[in-house]
Amino acid sequence: MLKGLNHITIAVSDLERSLHFYTHILGFTAHVKWQGGAYLTLGELWLCLSCDTPCAKRDYTHIAFDISSNDFEAFVIKLRNFNVTEWKENSSEGQSCYILDPDGNKLEVHVGDLQSRLQALKLQPYKGLVWL
Numbered sequence: 237m238l239k240g241l242n243h244i245t246i247a248v249s250d251l252e253r254s255l256h257f258y259t260h261i262l263g264f265t266a267h268v269k270w271q272g273g274a275y276l277t278l279g280e281l282w283l284c285l286s287c288d289t290p291c292a293k294r295d296y297t298h299i300a301f302d303i304s305s306n307d308f309e310a311f312v313i314k315l316r317n318f319n320v321t322e323w324k325e326n327s328s329e330g331q332s333c334y335i336l337d338p339d340g341n342k343l344e345v346h347v348g349d350l351q352s353r354l355q356a357l358k359l360q361p362y363k364g365l366v367w368l
Contacts, residue, residue, distance in 0.1 A: 246299075279302075
């Protein structure tokens with residue numbers, strides 16, 4: 237039986253540039269690196285940066301990271317001071333900042349959780365929403 241998320245692997249073209257982004261800008265902790273990648277953590281999340289040729293995604297697929305409402309505004313200012321590219325404006329419940337990593341991987345910094353999203357859907361349901 238599956239128990240949950242184990243790790244996320246992201247393709248990166250320049251390991252040092254990505255290590256800098258994920259550790260110095262986003263606040264991940266780096267543990268090891270090797271010629272083809274690195275392992276980092278953020279809380280309980282295990283992230284692998286794997287040297288490869290990233291391919292651009294045109295869809296909505298992205299990884300969202302959690303942040304407290306008290307830290308959100310200062311963190312977004314930090315991202316903008318580092319000229320991190322934003323790829324979308326927030327239109328959903330909670331505060332969100334949608335950003336790209338150096339290889340164009342889509343990320344989101346989000347205030348809220350599943351429960352807050354479900355509560356918002358009770359007030360303003362998505363088109364065709366069905367409760368399961």
